[in-house]
Amino acid sequence: MKHKNLIDLEYMTTEQLEQTIRLARIIKDKPDIYKHACDGKIMATLFYEPSTRTQMSFQTAMLRLGGKIIGFDNPLNSSVAKGENIKDTITVISSYADIIAMRHPTEGSAKAASLYSSVPLINCGDGGHFHPTQTLTDVVTLDFEKGRLDNLKIGLCGDLLNGRTVHSLIKTMSHFEGNSFVLISTKELSVPQYIKDILDNAGCEYTEADNLKDAISDLDVLYMTRIQRERFSSEEEYQSQKGVFVLDTEKLALAKEDMIILHPLPRVDEIAIEVDDDPRACYFKQAEYGMYGRMALIVLLLRPEGSFSFKTPDPIIRTDRICSNPKCIITDPQQYYLPKNTYEKDGNICCDYCDRII
Numbered sequence: 001m002k003h004k005n006l007i008d009l010e011y012m013t014t015e016q017l018e019q020t021i022r023l024a025r026i027i028k029d030k031p032d033i034y035k036h037a038c039d040g041k042i043m044a045t046l047f048y049e050p051s052t053r054t055q056m057s058f059q060t061a062m063l064r065l066g067g068k069i070i071g072f073d074n075p076l077n078s079s080v081a082k083g084e085n086i087k088d089t090i091t092v093i094s095s096y097a098d099i100i101a102m103r104h105p106t107e108g109s110a111k112a113a114s115l116y117s118s119v120p121l122i123n124c125g126d127g128g129h130f131h132p133t134q135t136l137t138d139v140v141t142l143d144f145e146k147g148r149l150d151n152l153k154i155g156l157c158g159d160l161l162n163g164r165t166v167h168s169l170i171k172t173m174s175h176f177e178g179n180s181f182v183l184i185s186t187k188e189l190s191v192p193q194y195i196k197d198i199l200d201n202a203g204c205e206y207t208e209a210d211n212l213k214d215a216i217s218d219l220d221v222l223y224m225t226r227i228q229r230e231r232f233s234s235e236e237e238y239q240s241q242k243g244v245f246v247l248d249t250e251k252l253a254l255a256k257e258d259m260i261i262l263h264p265l266p267r268v269d270e271i272a273i274e275v276d277d278d279p280r281a282c283y284f285k286q287a288e289y290g291m292y293g294r295m296a297l298i299v300l301l302l303r304p305e306g307s308f309s310f311k312t313p314d315p316i317i318r319t320d321r322i323c324s325n326p327k328c329i330i331t332d333p334q335q336y337y338l339p340k341n342t343y344e345k346d347g348n349i350c351c352d353y354c355d356r357i358i
């Protein structure tokens with residue numbers, strides 16, 4: 001099946017990813033060339049969950065390309081508050097807009113929405129699942145700041161269990177030659193097994209660590225993340241994990257001179273403010289670069305049918321095996337109409353929405 005919905009960055013071939021990064025660089029260096037690229041086009045930004053950077057960088061990206069924006073950032077101000085389902089919202093919005101950027105708290109919601117969209121739909125985060133355009137932001141930053149996407153030793157620190165940006169980034173970087181990973185977290189917040197399986201299958205070296213100070217010295221990239229308070233089932237659980245990892249100047253003194261520090265933001269307390277003045281701190285530049293990456297993505301997705309599209313396997317509808325992930329959209333009674341789509345991978349049947357093995 002060929003389509004233009006970006007649910008996971010894995011949908012892009014390496015060539016498409018490199019093409020997007022190249023275009024992001026051109027747009028950054030010569031923005032005037034693209035300032036009318038989206039004249040007459042409308043983007044809908046549908047944010048069912050809080051966001052600052054992702055939402056505003058998409059909006060700014062569209063405005064800088066000459067396009068216009070509509071949307072909501074508080075579903076309570078839309079018909080969602082009256083009980084409207086995703087299908088109806090997307091069916092209608094896709095008849096108003098030329099492209100949709102959507103964030104939703106439920107895993108698999110972006111895939112579900114894409115089934116009813118007649119225009120390209122970009123996943124801006126679906127629960128703890130994927131966040132492809134943050135990963136695009138991250139790889140654009142690695143390319144701009146390190147000049148390469150391969151042979152990097154990447155440390156990821158913080159909430160590696162719930163951090164969707166971490167999952168998306170590991171998957172993408174595992175495709176490039178010579179990358180290795182240091183996964184720094186508490187035992188409770190370590191990366192899900194399926195991410196370790198991806199690393200094993202890609203033949204990537206990785207180690208797990210529970211101490212940032214010990215792990216920092218030979219990293220090329222340190223990707224800090226916040227502890228995802230909203231994904232914990234109780235405040236006590238969150239409190240027990242909060243504040244365990246803090247990057248400060250004392251720890252940074254042990255790092256390589258050319259290491260770069262990334263963070264998808266927002267920061268809570270995991271990077272001390274004093275670190276912002278260190279030239280290795282790239283997280284604010286990263287947020288700016290993300291806008292160029294998103295401008296490039298919009299330009300490419302709005303090119304005529306077929307010229308920049310993704311190929312994914314046709315789903316198989318099964319009623320005998322149903323996803324039991326309580327965080328998956330398919331288990332939401334309000335979205336009862338969704339087809340029970342699955343696909344097969346390595347002999348397993350997986351949910352087509354949240355990708356968990358059924």
Ligand code: NCD
Pocket residue numbers: 053054125131134164165225226228264265266
């Ligand atoms: C991230 C997200 O929403 O997943 N933020 C972002 O998009 N820049 C990370 C986070 O919320 O911690």
